[in-house]
Amino acid sequence: MNCLKCLPKATLICFVIPLTVPFARAEQRSVPPAVVTRYCSGCHEMDGKSQLPYIPRLAGLSASYSARRLASFRAMASPPVDEAIDRILHIGSPRGDAAVARGARAHMVGVASAISDQETNAAAQWYAEQPPAPGKNRKGRDFEGGANLFNKGLDSQGVHACQSCHGSNAEGNGRAPRLAGQNSGYVMEQLAHFRAGQRCDSPEMTEIARNMANDQARAIALYLQTR
């Protein structure tokens, strides 16, 4: 009986509010695949325009690149849940795949291994079809340096021009990923992973990253974010 007295108030408070909310995202019309709704969007957002600086923006990334990247995650060893026991069992042994799993996006290794090939392709296709995020309109002091490195490279240092593979507008292609508008924190982290040997899917990038100084990697990342 007690609850019945409060039921109208509770219903009013809890369920009328959303009806007053304007349907603010009316531009995104199609229905995403379930794997995107339940899994990918938790970090990458439904439209692939992640807000968090260390999570990559997937909107407009070519489907074949995304699928290939997911496959490379799947090929890595999942981070052990019982890490303490794992360390005891492997005392003295080289870190190998575990180093990759710990240092890189350890949660992506798990995600990639938990979803099917069909889901992988559906997610990659969904994000490829999303309109790319516009570049952030912020030009810091490193902007010109980043632009120069992107367009011309620095041959004397063994740093090739990024645009030679990633496209003159950093739009990417099936082989090299789109970088325009990418979160700078993510780009810097990937360059660091290439340099440390924790990302091994592109020998060219490993070499370039190793030839690049930290401030140059930062300048390129900040420049790409504005594209």
Added chain:
Amino acid sequence: MPGEELPLFHRHFLLRGAVFFLLSYVLPQAYGLPSFARQTGQKCAACHVGGDWPQLTPWGRFFKLSGYTAGKPVVDKEGGMHLPVGVFGQAGLTWAAQPNDSQGQTVIDHNGVPEAYQFTGEVATKITNFLGVFFEYQLGNTYPGWKGVSGPVDVRAVHFFHVSGNEILVGIDSNNSPTVQDVWNTVPDWSFPFYLSPQALSGPASPIIANLGARSGSIGAYVLFNRQFYVEASFYRAATDFFRWMSAGTAFQEGSDNYLEGYNPYWRAYWTRTQGPNSLMVGTLGMRSHVFPASSNPTGPTDIFTDYGVDSQYQYLSDAHKITLRGSYIFESRTLDASYALGASATPRGNLKSLNLNGSYAYGNSWVFHAGYFLTSGNNDSTLYGITSPAGNVIATSPNTSGYTLQVDRSITQNIQVMAQYRGFVRFNGLRHNIDGIGRNASDNNTFWLSAFFAF
């Protein structure tokens, strides 16, 4: 005993701190539910800020709201299998500023003695693509004695709707404690301090919404609109009959547990927005509870508690640095006619207010630093909060208690976390000094706690 010389290790704060830092470095980093880590294949740090349980990341919040359904089922299509279970243990030492009163009576038991605090088993898993469950059973050191009791229980069924480009997540939830289903670390069940030593003292009162764990069972529904607006309505009843499994170990017949009459409404709503690495949440919650004065005799008139709360969280997340600021305020209106008639309360009407302000900074997935302030206040009641001195004088009738908590967590591996916590009291039962009538100060209840957590 008064004047007794304490051992060197007990006396020196620096020495205790040194042991903590030594442990942090000598032992080979984060902690979460092992069974969910097995299900999703992710590290604890994917769902918990800096790997520090129970603080949730945006993905951790979404994982919970979507019914724990991401990841692999117990047996996947390829025939692979994972165990949806985990075990936890916690042990450590607690030191009080003054473990005994001025007459030598023990106030805080087992001061400075290594103690085991809890062993917990969990079953937590996705059952189907729309159904998930999280269940814990805890064997806890309750001083005196060990007691087995249901821990957090949360069962969810969810479905996503897409309407005109909008996402609407609709869920049905059943749990055993108001706010245990919540995804923010501002509500009572998940708020800072996330752990307290069972040996440490707490103030004399807290809102009813924080005192129904493992005593209540619920059924409710929630809607998450475009991951921005959330509304929930649930109804809680005594965890008896069908809900008894959610209150295993709770002895209602002993009389001192909160026994709800009928179905009691709980509501929750919040708005959240993320902009770059910054996110903000502003919310409200509340509950109206009818509680029998004695759980051993759940008949007759009831006391009525109505809780109204507001809460907010700001979070900054980058890969290396993560900052979270949290605040909550709960006002509880109390109509204690039933207790008053039985002499269990000195006033038929009252109120209780609870304020919590705290923040955390996580460096990578290894070190987390916390600081928090708490304040509980309310009307005087000589029966509920009365303190009588040995000479027979009533020296306090107030629930007003305030203080602070400072804490450092170090994740050694995913399975091991060590923690150092200092909890200080500014006021206890409304008093700063002479809180027991024989010279004890509020600050004498301060405690320093070192503990280690194991999860496998």
